[in-house]
Amino acid sequence: MTENRSFLQRRFGQLIKEGNEASGRMRKSEEGESMKAIVYKEPNVLTYEEVPEVMPKANEVKLRVKACGICGSDVHGYLGITGRRLPPMIMGHEFAGEIVETGENVKERRRGERVAVYPVDFCGKCEMCKKGDVHLCLDKRAFGVLDVDGAFAEYICVPEKCCFPINDEIPYGIGSLVEPLAVxxxxxxxxxxxxxxxxxxxxxxxxxxxxxxxxxxxxxxxxxxxxxxxxxxxxxxxxxxxxxxxxxxxxxxxxxxxxxxxxxxxxxxxxxxxxxxxxxxxxxxxxxxxxxxxxxxxxxxxxxxxxxxxxxxxxxxSFLYGYEEFKTVVELLNGDKINVAPLISAEISLEEAPGYFEQLAHAPGNLIKVVVVG
Missing domain, CATH: 3.40.50.720 (NAD(P)-binding Rossmann-like Domain)
Known part of the structure; x- marks a missing residue:
């Protein structure tokens, strides 16, 4: 079905870790198909290029990314000042999209569903997960952070458990705000x-x-x-x-x-x-x-x-947010209980993203939230 292409190093000189496979980027289809993505190459260098198209594993869904917000932490990562983005990798952790394919054992989510994504793949077994603090999971993988590929791409594969349906009337740009709204x-x-x-x-x-x-x-x-x-x-x-x-x-x-x-x-x-x-x-x-x-x-x-x-x-x-808080925020948006639309300063294409990263890093002006839409 699929094959492993390569693995990224988690930190300089550390052992290679297979966890990045689950992000999907390193797994291409048998046909060798590709997709467009923004790849962080090194500090101050982002490229718009083709990468292997992702395929879902068991318990995963494949999303067509419809919106992904540029976070301040992404900009700091682009500048290479945080140590939280390890090139080469794809950033982007504030995202929403449409399910286009489901992997084995996916039971609740379906093709065509519109979802906002909890961007942390948690183990569910460690001490913190058992306490309900899955955002503090001792073995977590955060999409778009360190060497785990994120959503500044046409497609991404994520665990079914991380997907929360959003109503049809909610624009995808608003759906991408669920993550910072949960914070x-x-x-x-x-x-x-x-x-x-x-x-x-x-x-x-x-x-x-x-x-x-x-x-x-x-x-x-x-x-x-x-x-x-x-x-x-x-x-x-x-x-x-x-x-x-x-x-x-x-x-x-x-x-x-x-x-x-x-x-x-x-x-x-x-x-x-x-x-x-x-x-x-x-x-x-x-x-x-x-x-x-x-x-x-x-x-x-x-x-x-x-x-x-x-x-x-x-x-x-206060740091980050929990799984239940993320769920609550989605429910607030679905119920039209909270107004966040004025925050979006610009909606841009994936190809325009590198230029906006440069602007946000050095001359943001009146820009608050820039969202990459597809």
Missing amino acids: AYRGVAHAKELKGKTVLLVGTGTIGLLALACVKMKQAAKIIVSDLSDSRLRIAREMGADITINPGKEDFKARILEETDGLGVDVAIEAVGAAATVQQAMSALKFAGTAIWIGNNKPMIEINMQEIVTRELVVHG
Whole structure:
């Protein structure tokens, strides 16, 4: 049926690992068919080229990729600054598509079905999987990360268990936002009940704006958004922000006190991950307020510990999302419960992707979420 072509090294000098076979790229059809893909060759080099067409194994489905978002982590991988993309490989982990073929033992999914994809193939057997934390699986394979090929290609094969049907009326571009929306949803969930509360969101990148959509859905009494970009603040207002603040143009702390009767906000969500924005979020909290850190940009930041101790502030970190959270987000989109459409800045072809990676890396301008559509 199929044959193994080759295997990629997981890290420099490490043993060759057969796990990449399951991503599908290294398995071609008997007819030798090919497909188009964007291949990450080395830092700052992406090529649009033909690669062997993938074929599904047992328990897998083959998708025609209809939409795949360019994540900030993909851009950092393109620049070669994270160590999380090992060339040569195909990036892309925010994707949705149409099932065109099913492998042996596939029972629930069918051809023609439209699905969003949970981009982590988990073992289901390790300690973390048994606890339900499959996103922390000790033997996981994340599509489009390290050496596991992702969805910046015409086709990809993924486990049936990773596919979640999306309604016909949902554009594929919106379907590709399920992955980053799940990140934001998990972060906001740490705040628990928000009805009647004042919430600050710092940072209006993709995750920050998706967190805004989640906060809006949870009926916060007042939503304040802070960012240095007026164009992104306009999008925040379009998505439901009550108050927007550009700290580069006005006194941030004074405005916060003005909007909260001098008390500060109940919850501050930080979606950048830099010292200045973390400090901004913490300074805006009322006594015993809660900060949620979703941003993951700098490994080390400077923070006023005495302020946290003496004002009894709560800090909650949030990382990725679980299987059930991903499922919940799909249900929210299918039920038209959350609005994320304003985030998509451009829909482009696969062939245009290398140029947009360069732009996003060096001169993104007003671009927020760029989605490759097919």
